[in-house]
Amino acid sequence: IQAISAVDLAIWDCLGKLRGEPIYALLGGKTKERLPVYATTARPDLAQEMNFQGAKVPLPYCPAEGDDGLRRNVAFIREVREQIGPDFPLRIDCYMSLTVPYAIALARALEPYHIMWIEECLPPDDYDGYAQLKAAVNSCLITTGEHEYTRYGFRELIARKCADILQPDINWVGGLTEARRIVAMAAAYDIPVIPHGSSVFSYHMQYAFTNCPIAEFLVMSPQADKIVPLFGDLFTNEPLPADGYLDLSDAPGWGVALNKSALNLRRPYRNSDK
Numbered sequence: 001i002q003a004i005s006a007v008d009l010a011i012w013d014c015l016g017k018l019r020g021e022p023i024y025a026l027l028g029g030k031t032k033e034r035l036p037v038y039a040t041t042a043r044p045d046l047a048q049e050m051n052f053q054g055a056k057v058p059l060p061y062c063p064a065e066g067d068d069g070l071r072r073n074v075a076f077i078r079e080v081r082e083q084i085g086p087d088f089p090l091r092i093d094c095y096m097s098l099t100v101p102y103a104i105a106l107a108r109a110l111e112p113y114h115i116m117w118i119e120e121c122l123p124p125d126d127y128d129g130y131a132q133l134k135a136a137v138n139s140c141l142i143t144t145g146e147h148e149y150t151r152y153g154f155r156e157l158i159a160r161k162c163a164d165i166l167q168p169d170i171n172w173v174g175g176l177t178e179a180r181r182i183v184a185m186a187a188a189y190d191i192p193v194i195p196h197g198s199s200v201f202s203y204h205m206q207y208a209f210t211n212c213p214i215a216e217f218l219v220m221s222p223q224a225d226k227i228v229p230l231f232g233d234l235f236t237n238e239p240l241p242a243d244g245y246l247d248l249s250d251a252p253g254w255g256v257a258l259n260k261s262a263l264n265l266r267r268p269y270r271n272s273d274k
Helices: 002-019 044-049 063-084 100-109 127-136 151-159 175-187 200-208
Strands: 035-040 055-058 090-093 117-119 141-144 215-218
Touching: 002 175, 035 044, 035 200, 044 055, 044 063, 055 063, 063 090, 063 100, 100 117, 100 127, 127 141, 127 151, 151 175, 175 200, 200 215
Parallel strands: 035 055, 035 215, 055 090, 090 117, 117 141
Antiparallel strands: none
């Protein structure tokens, strides 16, 4: 599916360049003046200083650490909240590591710290578990979808009322062709879609759909103190957020150019040594 995604995104880029239009225009045009951005980071305090519109942190402990680990998770979030103050939106990424009882206990223990959402608490196929979790927790939003790879999985999430927000990754789910189907399906149920990572490929889609309210930016700098391109030096002009927003140009296609000098391309089999 990931290979299909790459081919699909390349075809959309070709189409945009043939028509001389950016991808968001091919999807019907922008639905918002600017795209807000939150940061996934180990340092929410630095994300706040860089004017991101909230942050998301990884949960440090899991059920294997027992009640002591749960207390440490709460202490960790309490310390983060004290650093950033009461109003900076804070999210938590659990990366499929929890159980339903643990996730419910965690959400309830974190109520004083006003968490916006808890992300991907459970394995991606645990639809019953997500439905139980969402029904039991009302102090924060439940989000998932990063590791769903087809629209049929998202159909299950929607039908079983598993999540408040869906998070497909356009690079993993079949490209823009499949991702826009997922966004449209979610829109029919008034469910927001906030894609996982994906950089410029998600940004165009998020500009074009009204139920994509904010974008994720992965802070990749070693000390979490700089805004650097998600794809490193793959592109010469990958768009980067500034002051909490991501602006796109009207350049055709995805609006980015490969940095060919950084690709280190070579033919594995050559006709001759000349």
